Amino acid sequence: MNRRDFVRTGLATGAGLSVATTANAIAGTPIDRSFPKDFRWGCATASYQIEGAVNEDGRGASIWDTFSHTPGKVANGDTGDVACDSYHRYREDIALLKNLGVGVYRMSIAWSRIFPDGRGQPNQKGLDYYNRVIDALLAAGIQPYVTLFHWDLPQALPGGWQNRDTAHAFADYAGYMAGKLSDRVRHFITVNELRCFTDLSYQVGIHAPGLKLPPAGINQVRHHGVLAHGLGAQAVRAHAKGDTQVGIADNTSFFVPVIETSEHIAAAKKATREDNAMFLTAIMEGRYIDSYLAAAGKDAPKVQAGDMATIGTPLDFVALNIYTPTYVKADPSVPRGWTPLPHLPQSPRMASPWLYVGPEVAFWGVRLTSELWNPKSLYISENGCSADDVLDAQGRDDDADRIMYLRNYLGQFQRATAEGYPLHGYFLWSLMDNFEWADGYTKRFGIHYVDFKTQQRTPKLSAQWYKELIRRNALV
Numbered sequence: 001m002n003r004r005d006f007v008r009t010g011l012a013t014g015a016g017l018s019v020a021t022t023a024n025a026i027a028g029t030p031i032d033r034s035f036p037k038d039f040r041w042g043c044a045t046a047s048y049q050i051e052g053a054v055n056e057d058g059r060g061a062s063i064w065d066t067f068s069h070t071p072g073k074v075a076n077g078d079t080g081d082v083a084c085d086s087y088h089r090y091r092e093d094i095a096l097l098k099n100l101g102v103g104v105y106r107m108s109i110a111w112s113r114i115f116p117d118g119r120g121q122p123n124q125k126g127l128d129y130y131n132r133v134i135d136a137l138l139a140a141g142i143q144p145y146v147t148l149f150h151w152d153l154p155q156a157l158p159g160g161w162q163n164r165d166t167a168h169a170f171a172d173y174a175g176y177m178a179g180k181l182s183d184r185v186r187h188f189i190t191v192n193e194l195r196c197f198t199d200l201s202y203q204v205g206i207h208a209p210g211l212k213l214p215p216a217g218i219n220q221v222r223h224h225g226v227l228a229h230g231l232g233a234q235a236v237r238a239h240a241k242g243d244t245q246v247g248i249a250d251n252t253s254f255f256v257p258v259i260e261t262s263e264h265i266a267a268a269k270k271a272t273r274e275d276n277a278m279f280l281t282a283i284m285e286g287r288y289i290d291s292y293l294a295a296a297g298k299d300a301p302k303v304q305a306g307d308m309a310t311i312g313t314p315l316d317f318v319a320l321n322i323y324t325p326t327y328v329k330a331d332p333s334v335p336r337g338w339t340p341l342p343h344l345p346q347s348p349r350m351a352s353p354w355l356y357v358g359p360e361v362a363f364w365g366v367r368l369t370s371e372l373w374n375p376k377s378l379y380i381s382e383n384g385c386s387a388d389d390v391l392d393a394q395g396r397d398d399d400a401d402r403i404m405y406l407r408n409y410l411g412q413f414q415r416a417t418a419e420g421y422p423l424h425g426y427f428l429w430s431l432m433d434n435f436e437w438a439d440g441y442t443k444r445f446g447i448h449y450v451d452f453k454t455q456q457r458t459p460k461l462s463a464q465w466y467k468e469l470i471r472r473n474a475l476v
């Protein structure tokens, strides 16, 4: 049957539907699920989660060394002492990336390898390691995106993020790194996930250093976090050679309109702006919005002259870590006009209890960020999931659940690009199973399985899937 006959037959037998409703829905005609031509595909990792070698080549201790070695803080007493041993096996890891066909890789620098005491004398051997990694990536045709702080704060900095000086120490370190790496690195990310290294670390206490501060204390820590970002962004620009871009990787809490109508969309937008007031909203607007200051009252952060302009330093890109949604509805019965809809015990989730599945958050995260703040460029700096990974008798991990999760989220990112939002790249979390913070090695997020006894890496079925998606530059 030729195409014209097929179309005629298809229309004639259109199951009783009128020609008008089937006009662009001829059965068997795939919709366009491709990504923009120059879309960048990558994987992400972080220093403490993969490197190991915590006592090598002059590395100073970080708060995560201290925390993970404190009994009761991490599942099974696991630590990052060895992790994936990437400090020694980075060439093997870069070979995995090359085999996937990625063009970009998001990695982080361990601040305490460069400045063992957080500030002062730099450690050349630490810098040499990252030079080797970056040169090997470039030789493999992969562009590094470098995160300067992914939670492994030098232990030597007194008071950690409670101390305003830490923000200045970060800026000095960020400027130093930009000076050393920007001949080869085009993209710097200041900090990873403000809410995690502030709230989870200093309020909830489940991340290092494990404190439970009262409201005024945590608001001050948050302020130092966004200040560090702003000072760091300025320092990168001041020391960078060439056309260096700087941005942030934030785990903004995103709200999905429970029904896609204008009233619920407006509610989701308002909720996203208000709930992130002390983080991305402050950075994109250069001020703390009134609803946050009113709610904080006497516990509001102490802000010095010039801080808000620093915090609001314009960025070249905003990168988002997107995992899980909060559904929200418009609610005229409450003053703020929106009410989040709680997850239920039976709501679908992945292997980590917090990782509720809601793929629409991928689309709405991109769209709401664009509409609220109009960033020049957007990336997804992390997306992925834990699954109950096991190797079968043949030594394979056919992780269909992970493929399900990724395909659904990527379908929504594809929608965002098709609707014209400026999303330019995607970093899958993670290249390989690694040290999952307070969950230790009990939760696996990799598309390569890591046997932590032998350090053998095995591609999961999801790695094969991702490789095919990259090859086609389309959902598969």
Ligand code: GBH
Residues within 6 Å of the ligand: 046, 049, 192, 193, 196, 200, 206, 251, 321, 323, 353, 354, 382, 429, 436, 437, 445
């Ligand atoms: C990101 O965090 C991190 O950037 C990355 O390092 C991490 O490995 C990855 O995602 C996967 O988690 O136990 O219920 O109190 C995502 C943010 C931080 C969300 C820890 C869940 C624990 C919540 N996650 N948090 S809970």
